[in-house]
Amino acid sequence: MPTMNMIQALNDAHKVMMARDEDIVVFGEDIGYFGGVFRVTEGLQRQFGKTRTFDAPISEGGIVATAVGMAAYGIKPVIEIQFADYIYPGYDQIVSEVAKMRYRTAGEWTMPMVIRTPYGGGIFGGQTHSQSPESLFTHIAGLKVVIPSTPYDAKGLLIAAIEDPDPVVFFEPKRIYNGPFDGHHDRPVKPWSKHPASEVPQGHYTVPIGKAAVVREGGDLTILAYGTMVHVALAVVEDLGIDAEVIDLRTLVPLDLDTIEESVKKTGRCLVVHEAPRTSGFGAELVALVQERCFYHLEAPVERVTGWDTPYPHAYEWAYFPGPKRMKRALEKVMAD
Amino acid sequence: MSDKDPGLRRNAPKLELHVPEPAFRPGDTPDFSSLKVPDAGAAPRPDTSAPAADTYPLTTSLVRVLGGDDKAVGAWDPKLDADTLRKMLRDMVTVRIFDDRMYRAQRQGKTSFYMKCTGEEAIAVAAAAALDREDMHFPTYRQQGLLIARGYPLTEMMNQIYSNKGDKLQGRQLPIMYSDRKHGFFSISGNLATQFPQAVGWAMAAAIKGDSRIAMGWVGDGATAEGDFHSAMTFAAVYNAPVILATVNNQWAISSFSGIAGAERATFAQRAVGYGIAGLRADGNDALAVYAAVKWAAERARSNDGPTLIEFFTYRAEGHSTSDDPSGYRPINEAKLWPLGDPIERLKTHLLAIGEWDEDRHAAMAAECDSEVRAAQKESEKLGILPQQGKDNVGSMFEDVYADVPWHLAEQRDEALSEGRD
Numbered sequence: 001m002p003t004m005n006m007i008q009a010l011n012d013a014h015k016v017m018m019a020r021d022e023d024i025v026v027f028g029e030d031i032g033y034f035g036g037v038f039r040v041t042e043g044l045q046r047q048f049g050k051t052r053t054f055d056a057p058i059s060e061g062g063i064v065a066t067a068v069g070m071a072a073y074g075i076k077p078v079i080e081i082q083f084a085d086y087i088y089p090g091y092d093q094i095v096s097e098v099a100k101m102r103y104r105t106a107g108e109w110t111m112p113m114v115i116r117t118p119y120g121g122g123i124f125g126g127q128t129h130s131q132s133p134e135s136l137f138t139h140i141a142g143l144k145v146v147i148p149s150t151p152y153d154a155k156g157l158l159i160a161a162i163e164d165p166d167p168v169v170f171f172e173p174k175r176i177y178n179g180p181f182d183g184h185h186d187r188p189v190k191p192w193s194k195h196p197a198s199e200v201p202q203g204h205y206t207v208p209i210g211k212a213a214v215v216r217e218g219g220d221l222t223i224l225a226y227g228t229m230v231h232v233a234l235a236v237v238e239d240l241g242i243d244a245e246v247i248d249l250r251t252l253v254p255l256d257l258d259t260i261e262e263s264v265k266k267t268g269r270c271l272v273v274h275e276a277p278r279t280s281g282f283g284a285e286l287v288a289l290v291q292e293r294c295f296y297h298l299e300a301p302v303e304r305v306t307g308w309d310t311p312y313p314h315a316y317e318w319a320y321f322p323g324p325k326r327m328k329r330a331l332e333k334v335m336a337d
Numbered sequence: 338m339s340d341k342d343p344g345l346r347r348n349a350p351k352l353e354l355h356v357p358e359p360a361f362r363p364g365d366t367p368d369f370s371s372l373k374v375p376d377a378g379a380a381p382r383p384d385t386s387a388p389a390a391d392t393y394p395l396t397t398s399l400v401r402v403l404g405g406d407d408k409a410v411g412a413w414d415p416k417l418d419a420d421t422l423r424k425m426l427r428d429m430v431t432v433r434i435f436d437d438r439m440y441r442a443q444r445q446g447k448t449s450f451y452m453k454c455t456g457e458e459a460i461a462v463a464a465a466a467a468l469d470r471e472d473m474h475f476p477t478y479r480q481q482g483l484l485i486a487r488g489y490p491l492t493e494m495m496n497q498i499y500s501n502k503g504d505k506l507q508g509r510q511l512p513i514m515y516s517d518r519k520h521g522f523f524s525i526s527g528n529l530a531t532q533f534p535q536a537v538g539w540a541m542a543a544a545i546k547g548d549s550r551i552a553m554g555w556v557g558d559g560a561t562a563e564g565d566f567h568s569a570m571t572f573a574a575v576y577n578a579p580v581i582l583a584t585v586n587n588q589w590a591i592s593s594f595s596g597i598a599g600a601e602r603a604t605f606a607q608r609a610v611g612y613g614i615a616g617l618r619a620d621g622n623d624a625l626a627v628y629a630a631v632k633w634a635a636e637r638a639r640s641n642d643g644p645t646l647i648e649f650f651t652y653r654a655e656g657h658s659t660s661d662d663p664s665g666y667r668p669i670n671e672a673k674l675w676p677l678g679d680p681i682e683r684l685k686t687h688l689l690a691i692g693e694w695d696e697d698r699h700a701a702m703a704a705e706c707d708s709e710v711r712a713a714q715k716e717s718e719k720l721g722i723l724p725q726q727g728k729d730n731v732g733s734m735f736e737d738v739y740a741d742v743p744w745h746l747a748e749q750r751d752e753a754l755s756e757g758r759d
Contacts, residue, residue, distance in 0.1 A: 052545070073539045092528060108518050254739075
């Protein structure tokens, strides 16, 4: 089986789906001839032509709005917002239009579309190329929010997102586009090819939306993570020799609460991890749900490991990033009694 | 402060912020004599495939067809047959009666909200007449004339206004936020201008699929200030989208006059110049001018000659909505003194002038429209009015958020239903 990095896997998902469904149209900034700043759409214009893959003006509001019009017409837009940090000019269209269209028209108009966008830090992108704004979308009724953490999942989830009848905001952890990241930025990057999830089948397959993956089974505690932080968490528990159960949420909305509940009831302890700022982050929702469902099974308070409630500072990137040190401290607290 | 303070530079004037003010406020006597109204028939009509620049003189003048003698004159005369004119007149009369009845229904407490389009009836009605039935509209909340002209049942409109058992939108939308795919009428949004670039997207999709249908997007003068207006113009221009972009300049955005949206410096039609697309400015109270402008833009779009921005110059004769009282910000007699007249009167007198209409027929037609509206209202009210709604079928509010109801909404639905049992 061929191995792929996450970019190749995402590119392959586009190719598989565009070949199967001629109503799929891909557009965004720099995604046409050039193939995107991260190369995810490389070769699509050559293969599928300019009317199905084209560059868009630097207007995220316009990109999302025209996608709404296209979905209303009956074709399927798969759009790229070049960085998640750039998505805000399109936010009104996403929140007020994309998310609510099925509801406000009682199903007369639906908005099956995928809004792909690279998110997260660790690439020295500074404040405007490092953000993790997922909670601004998990809060909006009508959107599904998906975040893969491996090439295999990236392809399968993107295909599932394209086939989904509802709009999906698809966050791509750009720090791990080219290889899993253990949180130690001073160590050489490991390529995906050494990771089993880089084995990506050819052709069509899906990874279901709304289903988490237990990526490491364990009995000591449950770690809830997604995107880049899945790999950081795995590396830390290996380093510390903790028998953690690590759950990769993969989909934030709809959330696979059954898998979370089952695990926390088994381990009695829980750590929630994300790169986004702490206050009102998705972790707050996870902590609330865990205490609602598992309170009498908990042996310690649920802890959060997150980015700070500051903008993402360029030179202080690694002081901001919730890396192994922050996670180790939190683990010690969760495991204390 | 030291003398190095840049605020103290000698000979530099003190900077002043300009906040536009309308010419007349409550208590003033409106005087529109300075408003230059070009003669009907004066505007030249370029070929629909002409370079966009050929239209630019038209962005500062006004396409007008109905002249002082109530005849249709000039190159823009669409030369419509009398049946088409009578159909437009009837639709406009129906819209006005419908508005009056629904306004009254709101005042009677039968619904929460209503918005009239008084004085602007010609715009939506004539635009509907000029486009093909299959073309797609992305309207604002003041284009009820599109639905009426396309024969959408009045009862359906009222069901939506009352959020009653017949409301296909299941009581989820504010009154008048209609949606009907079959009548080519996109779901109205309360977030202004969002539909403008959506219309461009629909038109782009039509072009991607090699369709022959076109789209028409609508926006008011106030909402041209939104970024979405700029997105729409940019995308329409970049992709040569087969779209008509209409700005209805009715002079007022709630209490803000068009100057607050930039109209002191340029017409709304002139914005076409900066994007390099065709631009027209038409007398919105002249149904024939509206028809001719839309027809021109439609032919242009359908022939891959590109998008057109049209400004319909009109006047919002009544309040913004039932929640608004214009006497607080403009003279109450301003609408009556508006120099472009009433669109229904103007079309009616035209039909009279060409010998295709008489007062008796008009009275009979108006009476017919009135009884149609009353009958529809009676029918709709059988299905309920707003104060009775929102109690049955509470569970339905959790549907259509997604295609399927996810677990968290199913749980919340159970919670909501159990509240109803307390």
